[in-house]
Amino acid sequence: MKAFYFLVALLALSSSVAFAHDPNPLQDFCVAINDTKVFVNGRLCKDPKLVNANDFFFQGLGPGNTSNPIGSIVTPVWVNQLPGLNTLGVSVARIDFAPKGLNPPHNHPRSSELLIVLEGTLYAGFVSSNQDNNRLFAKVLKKGDIFVFPTGLIHFQLNVGHGGAVAIAAFGSQFPGITTIGNTVFGSNPSISLEVLTKAFHVDEDIIKYLQKQPWFNNT
Template identity: 55%
Template sequence: MGIRSFFSLFLLSVTIPYAMASDPSPLQDFCVAVNNLKSGFDKAGNTTNRIGSSVTAFNVDTLPGLNTLGISLVRIDYAPFGQNPPHTHPRATEVLVVQEGTLYVGFVSSNADGNRLFTKTLNTGDVFVFPEGLIHFQFNPTRSKAVAFAALSSQNPGVITIANSVFGSKPAIDPIVLSKAFQLDVNVVKNLQTKF
């Protein structure tokens, strides 16, 4: 075997694994979306609730055309001083763009990173990224409504609203446990549990 043949064989053995080292596409089939949605991105959500916001989700459950594509979308409407309270998406990174108004947004890094808070005030056209699994929020600090759209990197990103999960679990978490965890009086915890 000549030096050229050996070099060619070596080069081939080194480059083939790299050419095959990508993830396979999750696309197995596709589903054509139909015009039977009850709500669309053109319709504002009802923000007359205790948090002053409404999330309209378009995921694999509401838009079958997203099946196996690994994405979902949401429209978020905010009343004046409304918020999308602290929550997390366990299976997705979120990219948020403000269509109208102003939002104060932020996320908290993990325990290993010292629970550092990252915030920014966004105006129309501004974009912000919330990393997968991290607790984040949006708040409208103005007397005008706000609207944002977000894309999430999963067809089923999941959502865990922190206060609802902790204080509204069924059955309820023992108030003594939460009292110690949050360093609150047990009666304060019991009061919070009645609100959720």
């Protein structure tokens, strides 16, 4: 019986590890289609006989418009933009920065991120969880540098160079998701209770009301 319970525990652990991120595909490809009548954890598959090269092709990952309040823009190439990514467990995004542009503190709930700087100089970092005493891990990154942000941890990038900057982000999910901290806390609909926010941030109601009135920008 001990051997039996050990085997069950081992199988459970193996399953939890295998499905920590997007599950592995069981076929060559599963090109995503939209179906508003059916909801699944992922996307439904196009008939394989109807799949063609365009389902695996994305054109125009060019410069994004950074003329917005934060001076950066993310151009995602996730499953919504490239249906052929469905079930493959990978995706990318391009991030353009104006001088002093910021990709605000945010996280990706379903994926880690590997950031590659193509042009410019970025100050980038992430903060560990409460269990690790919220330590900041940050570096100044230059052209050709790579930095990794672990799954679910809050991270950011700031352009500290004299000109624009460009980076490519690679993800271990077809749809990593994004939660921008300021937008979520102060721009929720409906608004979070003033009592909650004043106690959480140790400030008075006027500051919270001011922050809630700001036009929080979603750059993806």
